[in-house]
Amino acid sequence: MSERVNDALMDYDEVMERFDPVLGLEVHVELNTASKMWCSCSTEFGAPPNSQTCPVCLGLPGSLPVVNRRAIESAIRIGLALNCSVAEWCRFARKNYFYPDMPKDYQVSQYDEPICFDGHIDVEVEGETFRIEIERVHMEEDAGKLLHVGGSTGRIHGADYSLLDYNRAGVPLMEIVTKPIRGTGAKAPQVGRAYMELLRSIVLGLGVSHARMEQGNVRCDANISLMPKGTHELGTRTETKNVNSLKSVEGTLRYEMCRQGEILANGGRVHQETRMWHETGGYTTPGRSKEQAEDYRYFPEPDLVPIAPSREWVEELRATLPEPPADRLKRVQAAWGFTDRELGDIRAIGALDLMDATVAAGCTPAAARKWWTGELSRRANEADVALEDVGMTPAQVAGLQRLVDAGTVNDVLARQVIDGVIAGEGEPDAVVTARGLAVVSDDSALLEAIDAAIASDPGAAARVREGRTAAAGALIGAVMRQLKGQGDAARVRQLLLERLA
């Protein structure tokens, strides 16, 4: 059902007074391997339906799986980045259930032998650090995609028929499961969001996933329950699916806390169920009831041999890990000498990598920050593109700053240089030449413009001669306009005052 049931919601502060939340997040990460988990079909997004299939991923009679080595590598690297132990020996298992999007009517997954387990990662929310314990990271395969046609909601309820696209069937998925997260108090929703954000940045940093939540590359199932304050027995939890943005993670957890709080306060019982999040409206509705857990009849997959990553290989993979995000932030903050707020500005627009590259290209951190958080960020928002797609590269930003430092252009002219680079006219110095944007540094040309300005505003000139140097402003302005902005204002002022001395 997707119709909103009018849930009574307890006020959030009251929830916090009376209950302790316990949350758990199950995150599925779709890998960006070139081919699927068990076959060589492409995983490219957006292909025509059922054009990226073969006997294996269609589960045709007689087909057999062959494991994707890159997927195993990625699973281990994700586990290492989450400080997990890597299994010395583990197997795949069959999770058996019937559904049309499952070509074999079982999913090849891992059951009691996950490849990585017992890890942890720290997240920070408003200066407070929370340690999230990671239960496991395991490998599995994705199902096909169902499209329900005819109903008003796009869901199965009310649809006339359903279509199936198996392009996605067999794409490698990593499932990351946290242990129950306690002690987050009022920050529970934010902790959940921060954890998702961190996971995203980790898998992006590892290069193992495109990590676009809107495209389903990273999917979150949010579990939450409440314990009356002072008690320690876990309450009944709900699991909410269809949480496909960072905002939704936070919204879901908050909504469920308020909904459950109201039920429990009235002496009611929270139903253990799967719910769906509705982004428009910001509420959850019940899905399948989980009172009777489905029996998946797990058993070790007989068509695949066990995975036994050697300790040498694990160490080789560990060496490929990028710097953990928290460590990186500390390091760059110290290196760049920014305040927390300044660093925060950069993080808010996702410009860490761009900053890195710009500084590496020879720009000072302060200047790089100025351009990325200022002019370029504004232009990206106006054009509704990601910052890295704004049309100017870190190297070009560094090049621009060199021109400013050399006095070739001033800040105002620099903006015109940016126009030119974004318009595709070439590198900053080429744009300066082509558009004739160089600051006029020839004194005689400046003096020419100065004399013209004095001649056209004798009153202001007279006031300056009398010692009222403030009046110089109007003359400097006139000179700059004459020069189309291509003057070094300080030099103009200096020469003007000398002229009128």
Added chain:
Amino acid sequence: MTAEILRASASDLASRIASGDLSSVEVTQAHLDQIAAVDGDVHAFLALDGARALASAASVDARRAAGETLAPLAGVPVAVKDLFCYEGLPTTAGSRILDGWIPPYNATVVDRLRANDLIILGKTNLDEFAMGSSTESSWYGPTHNPWDLTRIPGGSGGGSAASLAAFESPLAIGTDTGGSIRQPASVTGTVGIKPTYGGASRYGVIAMASSLDQPGPCARTVLDAALLHTAIGGYDPRDSTSINAPLPDLVGAALSGDVTGMRIGVVKELGGEGYAPGVEQRFHEAVELLMSLGADVVEVSCPHFEHALATYYLIMPAEVSSNLARYDAMRYGLRVGDDGVRSTEEVMNLTRGAGFGEEAKRRIILGTYALSSGYYDAYYGSAQKVRTLIARDFASAFERCDVLVSPSTPTTAFRLGERIDDPLAMYKADLCTIPSNLAGNASASFPCGLAPEDGLPVGFQVMAPPLADDRLYRVGAALERALHERWGGPLLDLIPDLANSKAVRA
């Protein structure tokens, strides 16, 4: 001439085709004619591929005439169990649920047959989804034993074995999960081999029990089986359980047949009560024959073999219940009840109810139960442990012996209908063959005579350690040579002629 062709061995046909003495087309046509003549009674075949077969045969003849050197069995016909995917012809697995399904791809074994220029005549009958010991559970009706048409040809691969005994094909391909190559071989007086697990590719073989299934060669002579095994066996990267190692010299072993000094172990637990007297008699005579050829014979005990049947009938149905889940009416095969109103669950239900036979349903339910929550440890989990014990019994026996031997099955061919209402009685046909599937080693059945009480074939089972498939052929060849000498020719010289058969000798 036709009878000569039909009764010839595959190696014989191959060399005569290679020399130009015979053409593949005439050999192929002779077999197609024999099928047309007798298969109405035998019912070994479900589908024939006459046009493609003759075209392939013509191509072989043309290339040979052009001077090309061809593979050892080039131009020789072969029948393929209808469990192997073969593009362009229906593959049914003997089941209504796949009635008319045409695979869009070939099994690796089929590709290797084609790459070696064997001529695929068609697909042979089998128990539904390879589950059975009599071929009676086939949706398309049973196959009849050419020795006595009122009797079963064995199962699940009754069609392949019968096609050999009826001279409809000189070679056949089967699969063996609990004895489905060896037991039919035994009751039809033919040769059937189950390679070491992982020794022949399962890619494209419709799965029954993944940890037990193994494709293998079927033939009338030991050398033919060795040649066919060599053609189809070996590593396949598409099968993750495939062994990445070269095959041992199977043909060399088959040509040698030298068993002097070989230590042969007679398995104590595979005999006695429940075994037909004629079966035990011929078995012991064969053992004595091997002794007279220089082999050393000892008795060994494999105490956990007593639990092999129970172990098998927990592990196999569990895997079956999962492997047969995909037949859900959504993508291919039978679809029942799709009236535009019913849900997918209902359509799945109705289809599987209508599409599966009783034995398939029995095993799916058994297997689902064995895997279900709360029962896994008691059933499937425990069975896997006993499986390890059985493997250890073998390992320990193989420390003292090069091969183990037993009858292939406790009785000769029983009558059609005799055990169909008694599943447990039916399951007992696999008593001797099951241990080898559980342990994953190599085993075979060789004809060792006719039982005096009914004049029906008896099979002699040889089991070798994993990867030692060549020992099977060595022992089989020794036995064959000695028995042919004793009998004055192959056992199949004694098979009664079928009505309309073109294999009747002058």
